[in-house]
Amino acid sequence: MTATAYKADLRVRSRLIQLMAALEVAGVTPIPNRDLHAFAYLANVLSPLWEVEALEGSVLKDRNGPRSSALEHELDLSIGQGLIKIDSLRPDPENPARLDATYYLNGTAARPVLDEINSLPDEASVASFLNELAFAFAEILPGKRDDAAQQDAAWSNPSIASGRIIDFGEFVEQTRGNPTYNVAQEFQRFAPDGVRLNRAEKLLMYVRLLKRRAHG
Amino acid sequence: MANRLGGISLSEIEAASNEQPFPVNAGATPGERFVLRISMLVATRLEKGENGGIAVFLQSDALATDAERYKMNFSPLLANGNDKITEKVWLSNAVLGGAYALDVDCGDFGGIFASIQEAGFGCLPAVVIDWRGDVPIGRLYSHGILELEHVQDVEFAYHEISESNLKDCLDNFHRTSLQTPQRVREGHAEAFWNDSRKGWPAHRPEERIQGKLIQHLRARYTRHQVRAEEKNDDGIADLVIFSHETSVSGKRIVAKEWVLELKALADHTSTGDAVAKTAIPAAIEKGLTQAIAYREKEHAQRAALCCYDMRAEDDASCFDHIKQEAAAEKVVLWRWYLFRSSEASRTADRTDRENLNRAQA
Numbered sequence: 120m121t122a123t124a125y126k127a128d129l130r131v132r133s134r135l136i137q138l139m140a141a142l143e144v145a146g147v148t149p150i151p152n153r154d155l156h157a158f159a160y161l162a163n164v165l166s167p168l169w170e171v172e173a174l175e176g177s178v179l180k181d182r183n184g185p186r187s188s189a190l191e192h193e194l195d196l197s198i199g200q201g202l203i204k205i206d207s208l209r210p211d212p213e214n215p216a217r218l219d220a221t222y223y224l225n226g227t228a229a230r231p232v233l234d235e236i237n238s239l240p241d242e243a244s245v246a247s248f249l250n251e252l253a254f255a256f257a258e259i260l261p262g263k264r265d266d267a268a269q270q271d272a273a274w275s276n277p278s279i280a281s282g283r284i285i286d287f288g289e290f291v292e293q294t295r296g297n298p299t300y301n302v303a304q305e306f307q308r309f310a311p312d313g314v315r316l317n318r319a320e321k322l323l324m325y326v327r328l329l330k331r332r333a334h335g
Numbered sequence: 336m337a338n339r340l341g342g343i344s345l346s347e348i349e350a351a352s353n354e355q356p357f358p359v360n361a362g363a364t365p366g367e368r369f370v371l372r373i374s375m376l377v378a379t380r381l382e383k384g385e386n387g388g389i390a391v392f393l394q395s396d397a398l399a400t401d402a403e404r405y406k407m408n409f410s411p412l413l414a415n416g417n418d419k420i421t422e423k424v425w426l427s428n429a430v431l432g433g434a435y436a437l438d439v440d441c442g443d444f445g446g447i448f449a450s451i452q453e454a455g456f457g458c459l460p461a462v463v464i465d466w467r468g469d470v471p472i473g474r475l476y477s478h479g480i481l482e483l484e485h486v487q488d489v490e491f492a493y494h495e496i497s498e499s500n501l502k503d504c505l506d507n508f509h510r511t512s513l514q515t516p517q518r519v520r521e522g523h524a525e526a527f528w529n530d531s532r533k534g535w536p537a538h539r540p541e542e543r544i545q546g547k548l549i550q551h552l553r554a555r556y557t558r559h560q561v562r563a564e565e566k567n568d569d570g571i572a573d574l575v576i577f578s579h580e581t582s583v584s585g586k587r588i589v590a591k592e593w594v595l596e597l598k599a600l601a602d603h604t605s606t607g608d609a610v611a612k613t614a615i616p617a618a619i620e621k622g623l624t625q626a627i628a629y630r631e632k633e634h635a636q637r638a639a640l641c642c643y644d645m646r647a648e649d650d651a652s653c654f655d656h657i658k659q660e661a662a663a664e665k666v667v668l669w670r671w672y673l674f675r676s677s678e679a680s681r682t683a684d685r686t687d688r689e690n691l692n693r694a695q696a
Contacts, residue, residue: 140396144428145430146398146432204400206399230397272342302341317361328351
C-alpha cells in the first residue's frame with residue numbers, strides 16, 4: 120500500500136472527531152461501529168435543518184445499513200493517532216467473519232484538536248447541531264440505533280431499491296429532494312396552535328419518530 | 336413526482352406528533368442539561384430525606400478519559416436517586432449517565448476546590464450544592480472553579496419567579512456575559528459586536544443575546560422551562576418562562592410566568608451606517624407594544640421589556656416616553672448598558688464611586 124492510499128482527509132477527520140465528541144457529551148460512548156455510521160448518516164440527512172454542510176450527500180443503500188468508507192478510513196487513522204480509543208473488540212454477532220469494535224474519544228488528545236475546529240464559526244454551528252442530534256440519538260435503545268437509521272425517510276424510501284444510491288444532497292437540492300428534511304418540516308403542521316417549532320424541536324421530534332419505528 | 340416524504344407517511348407523522356410529549360428540552364446545551372439532571376436528582380434525594388454536607392458535580396465532556404484514575408469509584412445508577420450524593424465530588428457527563436466519586440475530603444470545606452484543582456478538573460463546569468441547611472443551595476461555576484467570578488445561583492425548589500429574583504438573574508447575566516467585550520469573549524458567546532470600539536453591533540444582536548440568555552435562565556430556574564420564539568424581522572426577540580403545574584381539579588396545566596421582549600439599542604448598524612436618532616424611541620415603543628401583545632397571546636402573567644443598550648452614551652432616560660403606558664399595562668422596563676471597552680467600564684465605575692463619595696460627604 121502506498122503512502123497516498125493512506126492520505127488523510129482533514130474535512131472528514133474533523134467531522135469524525137466532532138461526531139465522537141457529541142456522542143461522548145451525550146453519554147453514547149463507547150459506541151459500536153454500526154451505531155457510529157448510523158449517527159453519521161443521520162447527521163448527513165438532517166444537516167439542512169441546521170443549515171450546515173453534510174459530509175456526504177449520498178449513500179449506498181446497503182442491506183446492512185448506512186456506511187461511509189471515507190469515515191471508516193479516517194476512523195482507522197484516528198485510532199492510530201490515539202484520538203479515538205477502542206474499548207472492546209469481539210466477533211460481530213451478525214457476521215462472525217467481521218470484528219465488532221466499540222469506540223470512545225480520547226479526551227486528552229482530542230480536546231486541543233476540537234478547540235481548534237470549534238473556534239471556526241461554521242464548525243461551532245456543526246458542533247451545536249451534532250450535540251442536539253446526539254442527545255436525541257441517545258433516547259433510542261442501544262440495540263436499536265442502527266435500525267433507527269434504516270427507518271429514516273430517505274433510507275426507507277420504497278422507490279429506491281437496495282444496492283442503489285440514495286441521493287439526498289449530492290445532485291438533488293438538500294431542502295427539496297431530501298425526504299428526511301421534508302418529514303422534519305411536516306411536524307409544524309401538527310404543532311399545537313400558536314407554536315412555531317424551532318429546528319431543535321423538529322430534529323428531536325423526527326428522531327423520536329425513528330425511535331418509534333425502530334422500537335416497534 | 337418522487338415521493339416527497341420518502342418511506343414515511345403523513346399519517347405516521349401525525350400519529351408521532353400526537354403521541355410524543357412536546358420536546359421542552361430541545362435546544363438545551365449540554366451545560367443546561369447537566370444542571371437540569373442534577374436538579375431532578377436533588378429533588379429525588381430531597382424526597383428520600385437526604386440533607387447535610389456538600390456535594391459537587393463536575394461535568395466532563397470526555398468522561399471515559401477523565402475518569403481513568405477513578406474506575407474503582409463508579410456509581411452507574413447515581414441518576415436514579417437511590418445513592419447518597421452529599422459529601423462527595425462527582426465526575427459525570429451532561430446526562431449523569433454514571434458518575435465517578437473523586438478522592439476528595441468533603442468534610443474539609445476549604446480544601447474542596449483546591450483538591451478539585453489538584454485533580455486537574457478546575458476548568459470543568461461545576462455545580463456545587465450546599466446542603467447544610469434544610470434547603471439545598473446550588474451554585475453553577477460555568478467555567479469551572481478556577482474562574483470564581485463566573486458563578487450563578489441554581490434554584491432547585493420551585494417557586495414563582497418574582498420581579499426582584501428575575502432582575503437579579505438578568506443582572507448576573509449582564510455582569511458575567513455582556514458588560515464589556517472582554518466579558519463577551521470570556522462567556523464564549525457569539526460576538527455581540529462587529530467592532531466594539533466603533534460601536535458597530537453584530538448582525539441581529541438580539542438573537543445572539545437571546546441565545547446566551549436562554550442558557551443562563553435555564554441553568555438558574557431548573558424547575559421552569561424557557562422557550563424562545565422563532566426569530567422575527569422586527570429586531571425583537573422573545574422568551575417565555577413557564578412551568579408545568581397541576582390545577583386544583585388535577586388537570587395538567589402550563590403556567591406561563593414571564594414573557595421577556597429583548598431589544599438591543601444601537602446607534603449604528605452592523606455595517607457601520609448611522610441609525611437615525613428617532614429610530615430608538617420608536618423601537619422602544621414597538622418593544623412595549625410587542626411585550627403587551629406577547630403576554631396576551633401567551634396568557635402569561637407578567638412581561639418585561641429588556642433593553643441592551645449598545646449606544647455611545649449611557650442614557651437611562653430612553654424609557655421616559657413609555658414609562659406611563661408601561662406602568663398602566665404593568666410591563667417592567669429594564670435596561671443594561673454594554674460598554675465598548677473594559678476601560679470605559681472601569682471609568683464609569685470610578686465616576687460612580689466618586690459621585691457616591693461626594694453624596695456621602
